[in-house]
Amino acid sequence: MSGLQQVLDVVAASDGTTTVDGIAERTGLDPDLVRVALHQLVALGRLGRDGVALSCPDDGCGGCTSSATTCGTAGRGSLVTLTLRPPAPRG
Amino acid sequence: MNDQRAAVPSCHADVVAVDAPPGTPVVALVGNPNVGKSTLFNRLTGSGRDVGNWPGTTVAVGRALWTDEDLGQAVLLDLPGAVSLDPQSPDEELTRDLVSRPDPRDRPDLVVVVASAVHLARGLYLLRQVLEAEVPCLLAVTMGDVASRRGITVDADELAAAAGVPVVVVDPRRGAGARDLVRAVALSLQPGPAGLCGVDGCTCPRGDCSCDHDPLAGPVAAAGTDDEALARAEERFAWVAGATAVSVHRRHDARDTWSDRLDRVTTAPVVGPLVFLAVMWVVFQLTTTVAAPLQEWLDALVSGPVSAAATRLLDAVGLGGTWVQGLVVDGLIAGVGMLLTFVPLMAVMFALLSLLEDSGYLARAAVVTDRSMRAIGLPGRAFLPLVVGFGCNVPAISGTRVLPDARQRLLTVLLVPFTSCTARLTVYVLVATTFFGDRAGTVVFAMYVVSILFVIVVGRLLRSTLLRRMPDDPLVLDLPPYQLPMLRLVAAGSWRRLRGFLRTASGIIVVTVIVVWALSATPAPGSSGTFGQVPVQDSVYAATAGAVAPVFDPAGFGSWESTSALMVGFVAKEAIISSWAQTFATAEPQAADTPGSLGDALQISFTESSGGYPIPAVLAFLVFLLAYTPCVATLAAQRREVGLRWTLTGVGIQLVIAWTVAVVVFQVGRLIA
Numbered sequence: 078m079s080g081l082q083q084v085l086d087v088v089a090a091s092d093g094t095t096t097v098d099g100i101a102e103r104t105g106l107d108p109d110l111v112r113v114a115l116h117q118l119v120a121l122g123r124l125g126r127d128g129v130a131l132s133c134p135d136d137g138c139g140g141c142t143s144s145a146t147t148c149g150t151a152g153r154g155s156l157v158t159l160t161l162r163p164p165a166p167r168g
Numbered sequence: 169m170n171d172q173r174a175a176v177p178s179c180h181a182d183v184v185a186v187d188a189p190p191g192t193p194v195v196a197l198v199g200n201p202n203v204g205k206s207t208l209f210n211r212l213t214g215s216g217r218d219v220g221n222w223p224g225t226t227v228a229v230g231r232a233l234w235t236d237e238d239l240g241q242a243v244l245l246d247l248p249g250a251v252s253l254d255p256q257s258p259d260e261e262l263t264r265d266l267v268s269r270p271d272p273r274d275r276p277d278l279v280v281v282v283a284s285a286v287h288l289a290r291g292l293y294l295l296r297q298v299l300e301a302e303v304p305c306l307l308a309v310t311m312g313d314v315a316s317r318r319g320i321t322v323d324a325d326e327l328a329a330a331a332g333v334p335v336v337v338v339d340p341r342r343g344a345g346a347r348d349l350v351r352a353v354a355l356s357l358q359p360g361p362a363g364l365c366g367v368d369g370c371t372c373p374r375g376d377c378s379c380d381h382d383p384l385a386g387p388v389a390a391a392g393t394d395d396e397a398l399a400r401a402e403e404r405f406a407w408v409a410g411a412t413a414v415s416v417h418r419r420h421d422a423r424d425t426w427s428d429r430l431d432r433v434t435t436a437p438v439v440g441p442l443v444f445l446a447v448m449w450v451v452f453q454l455t456t457t458v459a460a461p462l463q464e465w466l467d468a469l470v471s472g473p474v475s476a477a478a479t480r481l482l483d484a485v486g487l488g489g490t491w492v493q494g495l496v497v498d499g500l501i502a503g504v505g506m507l508l509t510f511v512p513l514m515a516v517m518f519a520l521l522s523l524l525e526d527s528g529y530l531a532r533a534a535v536v537t538d539r540s541m542r543a544i545g546l547p548g549r550a551f552l553p554l555v556v557g558f559g560c561n562v563p564a565i566s567g568t569r570v571l572p573d574a575r576q577r578l579l580t581v582l583l584v585p586f587t588s589c590t591a592r593l594t595v596y597v598l599v600a601t602t603f604f605g606d607r608a609g610t611v612v613f614a615m616y617v618v619s620i621l622f623v624i625v626v627g628r629l630l631r632s633t634l635l636r637r638m639p640d641d642p643l644v645l646d647l648p649p650y651q652l653p654m655l656r657l658v659a660a661g662s663w664r665r666l667r668g669f670l671r672t673a674s675g676i677i678v679v680t681v682i683v684v685w686a687l688s689a690t691p692a693p694g695s696s697g698t699f700g701q702v703p704v705q706d707s708v709y710a711a712t713a714g715a716v717a718p719v720f721d722p723a724g725f726g727s728w729e730s731t732s733a734l735m736v737g738f739v740a741k742e743a744i745i746s747s748w749a750q751t752f753a754t755a756e757p758q759a760a761d762t763p764g765s766l767g768d769a770l771q772i773s774f775t776e777s778s779g780g781y782p783i784p785a786v787l788a789f790l791v792f793l794l795a796y797t798p799c800v801a802t803l804a805a806q807r808r809e810v811g812l813r814w815t816l817t818g819v820g821i822q823l824v825i826a827w828t829v830a831v832v833v834f835q836v837g838r839l840i841a
Contacts, residue, residue, distance in 0.1 A: 079402045080409055091642045094538050100644070106409075109289035113408055115644065116293070117401040120254035121394075124644070156531035159644035 080106065084114040085123060089161060115159055124159045188233055193357050194243045195234065198263060198298060199282030200290050201249030204310040206230065208282060208340035209246035212350070229262070238347075239354045245276065251290065253297040268301040278356050279305040280349070285315035285322045285337075288416055292408045295331065306334040306352050313339065319419035327415035427528075427650040434529065440536040447529070448616060451520045453609030459513035460601050460608065466509035467766065471753070475501050491689060491700030499685035500678070502753035503746030506766065507673050510594045510745070514669050515662060517593065522661030526653040535645055540624075550580040554623060557587030558616075560668075561798045565805040581810050582818045583627050585798050588619035590669070591741035595793055598745055602767040603774075603786045615794055622795055626825065672742060680743040684709060684736060684750055704751060723792065723827065724778035724785030724834040734792070740799045784837025788830040795826035 087103045088095065097115070101108040118124040199205045209215060213232035230246030247266055248259035255261035269275050279298050283291020288309070298305050309322055328335040336352050338345035434443050475497050482493045524530045538551040550571065557564035564584045568577045596615050600608035691702040692711035704710055705728070713732030720726040720734075729751050736747040752769040771782065778785030797803065797819050806815040 080405045081398065081402050088642050088644055091644075094535075094542065094643045094645055096535070096645050096647065107289060107412070109287050110405075110409055110412065112646070113289050113293045114405055115646070116252055116254075117405060119256070120252065121397055121401055123398075126256065156534045157646040157648070159646065161642055 080104075080110065081114050081117060084111060085118060088124070088159070119159065123162055125162050127158050127160075188241065188243050192233075192241050192243055193277040194245065195278045195280060195353060195357075196245040196247055196266065196276035197280050197282055198247050198267060198294065199249060200251055200284065200287070200294060201259075203249070203282050203284040203287075203291065204340040205249065205282045206246055208308065208310065208338065209244060211340050211343055211346055212236075213244050229266070236350050236354075238350050239357075242277075242353070242357070250294065252294055253301065267298060267303060272302065275301070275303050277304065278353060279303045280308050280353065281305055281333075282308045282310055284311040285309050285320060286311050286318065288322060288327075289408055289412045292331065292411050293404065295333065296404050296407055299333070304356055306336065306356050307331060308349055309335060309337045310340055312337055318425060319421065321417045321419075323415045323417065327411060330411040330414045425649075430650055431532065431647070434532045435535050437539065440532070441540060444533050444536050445613075445617065447524070447533075449610065449613045451517070451524070452613040452616075454520060455513060455517045456597060456601060456609040456612060459516040460597070462512040463509050463597075463601075466512065467506065470501060470505035470509055471749075471766070474505060475753075494689055494700050495682070495685050498750055498753045499681050502749040503681035503684070504673060504678055506749035507594070507677055507742055507745050510597070511666070511670070513597055514590070514594070515666055517590070518662040518665035518669075519658060522658045522665070523653050525661060526651070526657050528648045528650045531645075531647050535647065538645070540620075541627075550576055550583075553580050553584055554587055557584040557589065558619075559590060559665075561585055561587065561589050561802040562805045565802060565809055568809060578810055578814060579627065579630055581806055582630060582814070582821065583623050585802060585806075585818065585822055586619060586622040586626055586795060588616055588794055589741070589798060590665075591672070591799065592793060594742055595737075595744045596790060598748075598766075599770070599786055599790060602770050603783060611790075615790055618791060619794055622825070626821070669742075672740065676740050677742055677746055680736060680739050681746050681750065684732075684743075684747055687712070688750065719827070720792075720830075721777075722834070723788040723830040724781060724838070725774060725789045725792075725830075727773050727777035729773050730777065730789060734796070737793065738797060738800060740801070741793070744793070778834070778838075781834070781838045781841055784834045784841055787837055788834035791833050792826045792830040795829060796822050 083104050084100055084106070087100050091099075097108050097111050100106075100115075101111045104111065106114070115124060119126045197205050197209055209230050209232070213234050215230065215232045229248065230244075232244055234242045234244040245266070247263045250260040250263040252260065253264040253268060255264045267275065267279060281291060281295040281298055283295065291307075291309075295305065295307055307327070309324065309327070312322065315322065322337070324335045324337050334352050334356065336345055336349045338349050340346075434440055478497050478501055479488065479493065482488050482490075482496060487493055521530070524533075534551070534555050537555055541551040541554070550568075553564040553567040553571075556567055561584050564587065565581055568580045568584070571577045571580060592615075593612070596612045597608065600611040604611045687709035688704045688707045689700045689702065690708045691697045691699070692706055692708050695702065695706035695711075697703070697706060709732060710728045713735060714728040716735065717726045717728050717731040720731060725731075729748070732751065733744045733747045737744045748770065749766055752766055774782040774785045774789070803815060803819070806818060810818075
């Protein structure tokens with residue numbers, strides 16, 4: 078099986094949360110390669126990528142009520158989450 | 169790229185223009201973040217550039233004239249770090265735009281892809297995309313010393329053969345390999361096939377590449393449908409995996425990095441949560457220890473000289489003794505001023521949190537939280553909004569939109585209010601420092617533990633009753649490596665958080681203070697006095713709170729002062745502080761010059777309302793404060809996400825739980841005391 082599809086399958090089959098190291102363990106790929114694969118899957122739109130801002134909104138409580146995910150600013154030490162997205166419709 | 173002074177196509181760009189004769193070749197350094205690109209730029213050009221590229225820093229392009237006896241002259245560009253040319257940030261967008269401009273004549277004459285030997289695969293992915301942009305390139309491999317310590321070696325010849333590009337190993341900090349790089353660049357800039365690299369079937373002895381076919385024809389040449397795009401990505405991935413497989417060698421006895429070793433502790437199933445709790449205890453202990461004296465000093469300043477000066481000023485302009493003095497001194501200065509005395513405390517707290525976040529630890533804490541959530545049967549994805557809720561409940565509730573299942577969303581929306589947001593922190597600290605002295609940090613920490621327990625217990629309760637069936641959708645967590653915090657980023661993060669606190673204080677709290685003052689200046693029906701000239705205990709404010717106060721008698725805080733503060737707390741939790749400050753400033757204006765008078769007034773109030781058991785009553789008050797409805801903004805967010813019926817259900821659940829636990833805490837505490 079090809080590498081990207083392998084990573085995608087492991088993500089899809091995981092029951093709840095998994096990590097890059099967890100995917101590396103299950104696919105036998107180096108964690109760096111897993112990151113490359115995940116990055117490509119994000120670029121393809123197969124995964125959604127969000128930086129999790131573990132802080133208050135910049136402009137106070139209620140400042141980002143229309144936010145789709147989290148608000149505040151995700152810094153360089155922030156957690157990043159990747160979630161499955163359905164493939165684009167054909168045609 | 170003929171015009172050496174051409175502007176970089178980005179409004180974010182910070183371009184250092186250099187004078188160079190027409191026709192001077194342009195060489196661009198491209199690479200992942202933190203691979204030593206800027207260090208290499210400085211080494212080659214003698215510049216003193218110091219630019220990071222992570223959120224919060226300026227997106228900038230370094231540009232300098234590079235003069236060397238082997239090379240002659242070239243303009244060297246240091247482009248922002250990029251993971252790939254599929255931009256996911258302004259930095260990457262700028263790099264992509266510069267490398268793959270539509271007109272090949274506008275592109276750099278040569279791209280040096282800088283890749284770390286430690287994470288070579290990531291660098292090769294970028295290299296592959298540069299190749300696809302049909303830009304002449306070569307590969308500089310850095311951080312060989314770090315890789316070596318981790319038991320990783322990179323075979324440059326094998327890599328050059330596999331990747332089809334010249335490969336130079338260079339140490340930007342010490343300069344080793346820099347001469348080889350200069351020669352390779354000079355060779356690649358010569359007319360002819362040298363440097364125009366390919367994928368398969370290309371050979372690059374000593375940087376002089378030649379290919380027996382067009383390496384970029386075929387699967388990488390076109391985008392097309394989703395399946396075609398996936399096939400193209402697979403081809404890229406296979407190329408990266410193949411080049412890595414033949415060129416990267418790992419010793420079997422290689423030691424883990426300190427980040428890996430630390431992770432084994434901080435994310436361990438049992439030790440991880442304990443470490444998290446210990447870290448948070450230190451945060452709260454430091455916050456109260458360091459900031460409390462400063463906060464007390466500011467408190468004395470606001471309630472003493474500032475109030476006195478305002479009174480004198482109003483007297484001087486003929487407004488002394490009028491309702492204006494009540495509004496300014498007992499309302500705005502007492503209320504908003506008291507809240508602003510917490511700025512040092514919040515600053516210390518936010519600095520510590522920013523420090524933890526920038527180091528990468530908070531991301532681990534999120535993993536620990538996630539595991540705990542799943543262990544108790546809550547869906548993994550629900551943990552994210554809950555973690556955000558510890559900062560502010562409103563975005564946490566908005567954040568539940570990422571949950572695909574309606575029941576997951578509902579469960580999380582109902583649980584978020586039990587996460588202890590930073591607005592509640594100010595009240596915890598005021599009460600804890602007043603009643604618990606040196607143990608204030610431990611008490612504040614305990615409130616966060618209780619908050620987690622509330623989430624767990626209520627979550628289990630809801631899952632076993634209202635929301636029994638719930639799927640757990642896949643989620644990948646990508647942890648950043650541990651890193652030494654950078655002062656600049658920590659300061660920026662702290663200021664961002666503090667600005668949010670100040671905006672709340674200067675917005676909704678000011679309005680609340682004015683409303684509370686107006687109500688406390690209005691005589692209750694049946695009482696004597698006129699507007700602005702009535703004792704606060706005879707006001708509409710006190711009468712309304714007094715009607716509700718008996719409900720809290722079993723919890724030990726059934727006074728109108730505490731009840732009114734909790735009622736005001738529906739608007740925003742910070743308003744509890746301003747409300748108390750207004751109440752006691754109005755009730756005991758003669759005590760306004762006494763430092764710590766609010767604390768003393770609280771001691772008296774809780775002692776009276778609890779029948780001589782102030783400590784159990786205060787603990788019960790804190791528990792109630794934690795568990796009841798956070799603020800109107802949270803309610804509005806809840807209503808928008810799950811509708812009015814579930815919002816009211818949630819409020820009911822919160823009030824019942826808050827009251828019940830508060831009563832239990834007080835009654836048990838009284839028995840023990």
